[in-house]
Amino acid sequence: MDVPLELSAYTRVLKLASTPEWTEFSQIALIAGAGILLIGIIGFVVFLVMGVIPGTGV
Incomplete structure (x- = not known):
């Protein structure tokens, strides 16, 4: 492991x-x-569907 070489690569990127x-x-x-809102809506719809269909919910 060559630490100075890795540090120079990180410095170049920065x-x-x-x-x-x-x-x-x-x-x-x-x-x-x-995207976060869309994932939340999809999760909420899945939660509702699992609550409506008997035997699949919590």
Whole structure:
């Protein structure tokens, strides 16, 4: 394991990285929030279906 070589690779990546603009950040946050909301809705629908069908619910 060559630690100085790995540290130089990490340093190179950090030098290339930059903070996103506000519009890019807000678009990413909106898409991530929509994905979380979609997964939650799907889970809630599955929960409702399992409650309606006898023998499959909690």
